[in-house]
Amino acid sequence: MAKILIVDDSRTSRRILKDILERHGHTIVGEAVNGKEGYEMYQSTNPDIVTMDITMPVMDGIDSLKLIMRLNPEAKVIMVTAAGQKQKMLEALKDGASEYIAKPLDEEAIVKTVDEILKKMGH
Structure with a gap:
């Protein structure tokens, strides 16, 4: 299971992601509302995975x-x-993103993407 940081300015998107990820056993270590806050939270929470709007x-x-x-x-x-x-x-x-998911957020796609990354990380 992964520690995940959610970075999105939409409260609705954050809630949907959080619900889906927690339902599948992951821990949300933080929620940031913009890229600057996301970067700062990345340093303080040291997540396994970041979802980045x-x-x-x-x-x-x-x-x-x-x-x-x-x-x-x-x-x-x-x-x-x-x-x-x-x-x-x-x-x-090109700048190093591992994967991407498209809105509207689809539970199956999100879970599959996170699982694939964890597998590559050897979790």
């Missing part, structure tokens, strides 16, 4: 991802993308 105020998910990857090149970050963000998605994968 792309479009957020203050600092977007791409910039936050870059900071996290600089801090820990082994970090596992799942980008959460809305429709029509293909360019940003490709940029995120």
Whole structure:
């Protein structure tokens, strides 16, 4: 089971992700509302996996991802993308994102993605 940090400016998205992940036995170690807070929380909570929204105020998910990857090149970050963000998605994968999931959030896809990353990590 993973310790997961959720970074998303939408309270609804955070709640949905939290519900799904906790239902599947994972622990939510923090919830951040923008990329800057997400980066700071990453340092204080040291999660196994981060779910990172792309479009957020203050600092977007791409910039936050870059900071996290600089801090820990082994970090596992799942980008959460809305429709029509293909360019940003490709940029995120190039910058070190492990995976991505699309909104609207689909329980099966989320669980499968987290499980695949954990498997790769040897959990």
